[in-house]
Amino acid sequence: MSANHIALSVDSLSVNFRSRVFSKVKGVVHAVDQVSFDLGRGTTTAIVGETGSGKSTILKAIIGLVEASEGSITLNDVNFSQLNSRAASELRHHIQMVFQDPIGSLNPRMRISEIIAEPLVITKTGNKIDREQMAQEILSKVDLKPELLSRFPHQLSGGQRQRVAIARALIVQPEVLLLDEPLSALDVLVQAQVVRLLADIQKAGNLSYLFVTHDLALASEIADNVVVLYLGRIVEAGSVKEVFENPSHPYTQALLSAVPTADHKIESTRERVILIGDPPNPFDPPSGCSFRTRCPAAEEKCSIERPQLFDLASDHRIACHVVHQRSSS
Ligand SMILES: Nc1ncnc2c1ncn2[C@@H]1O[C@H](COP(=O)(O)OP(=O)(O)O)[C@@H](O)[C@H]1O
Ligand SMILES: [Mg+2]
Structure with a gap:
């Protein structure tokens, strides 16, 4: 190579x-x-x-x-x-990482919208409104409905949680x-x-x-x-x-x-x-x-x-x- x-x-x-x-x-x-x-x-x-x-x-x-x-x-x-x-x-x-156990790797007290946008906060990307919009866009990329954004991890299925973990990893491109x-x-x-x-x-x-x-x-x-x-x-x-x-x-x-x-x-x-x-x-x-x-x-x-x-x-x-x-x- x-x-x-x-x-x-x-x-x-x-x-x-x-x-x-x-x-x-x-x-x-x-x-x-x-x-x-x-x-x-x-x-x-x-x-x-x-x-x-x-x-x-x-x-x-x-x-x-x-x-x-x-x-x-x-x-x-x-x-x-x-x-x-x-x-x-x-x-x-x-470089981003997705872990085996989505329930253990997603903060149970954070809403999905906050979980997905958190890497943007860490990397100081955009303002709050930008971040919300980016979270919505990335959610559709992993085939999840926007109404999930206001939920907490325990309200999602295992497959949905792993999609959230993938979305969170992808949001910083x-x-x-x-x-x-x-x-x-x-x-x-x-x-x-x-x-x-x-x-x-x-x-x-x-x-x-x-x-x-x-x-x-x-x-x-x-x-x-x-x-x-x-x-x-x-x-x-x-x-x-x-x-x-x-x-x-x-x-x-x-x-x-x-x-x-x-x-x-x-x-x-x-x-x-x-x-x-x-x-x-x-x-x-x-x-x-x-x-x-x-x-x-x-x-x-x-x-x-x-x-x-x-x-x-x-x-x-x-x-x-x-x-x-x-x-x-
Ligand atoms: N934080 C740690 N402290 C001490 N030993 C560890 C730690 N993490 C992993 N190990 C040891 O390192 C080896 C490799 O572990 P790991 O990378 O988790 O393997 P795998 O992911 O292939 O199951 C194992 O012997 C494990 O016990
Ligand atoms: Mg292992």
Whole structure:
């Protein structure tokens, strides 16, 4: 991707959390470990992986809710770490986030009109009348009726609340939307409506989405590119076409084989890769490849050396010793 096609670039991002007991550091979790990827302008990248793999932490580091221990984040070629805090927070207005749980992320004491207009207040945009008008306009973009503006969050359905959260994120005309499992609190029919809405909004505004989900079928439907995380590290990444048609990391293969298909013929003949055991303790991950304790293909080298990402194809990166050996012999 050439530079002006990249909206957001994440380079060697690491985030560590220290767990303390009575102010004594008990352990360190490398929640995000040397993660790099680019988000193309007007495209969607899905981040997938089990609970605790670091998906939310990546989004929080991008938006400045947690501090990166290492690495850099670049929006339109401007590196956040080279800005003072005021300039960085102004630049961050171009990035907005939609959380998983709309009821938890919307202030229950504020009316919908105030909730939607709040980012305009924060960014000191327009006067009160301008803001009300902008709130009305954005509401119609997410297919909600103007009479909802005077209501409170608990008076709305789950789908309506998530549309409000999306409207609130869109009102400052961001370039990048970070979506953290935005559909998982919604029922299936409403999910499909919100997926369509997000696609329409993306097309109309050339928006870029970073979409966290544990639902691989959804990722393959909505995303152009996918990043597969295991214990904070990228194990496989690339275009959806490459990764889903030719999944090569044993972890991705296991995740994908757990996704049911509608095709009975495929369903009855395909081999399932079952993941054995639970994910390792994040305070004490395995040496070498952190997936090796659950990996059906693990060899001796996997416990000694940490596998680095290499290019399997032009649109396909993977970190696996076994695949590396096979592809280079
Ligand atoms: N504020 C925090 N303090 C300490 N540990 C955290 C904090 N937030 C997340 N973690 C840990 O970091 C890891 C990644 O968490 P998270 O990014 O929430 O994963 P995901 O979104 O993929 O489920 C987990 O081991 C989690 O327990
Ligand atoms: Mg999460």
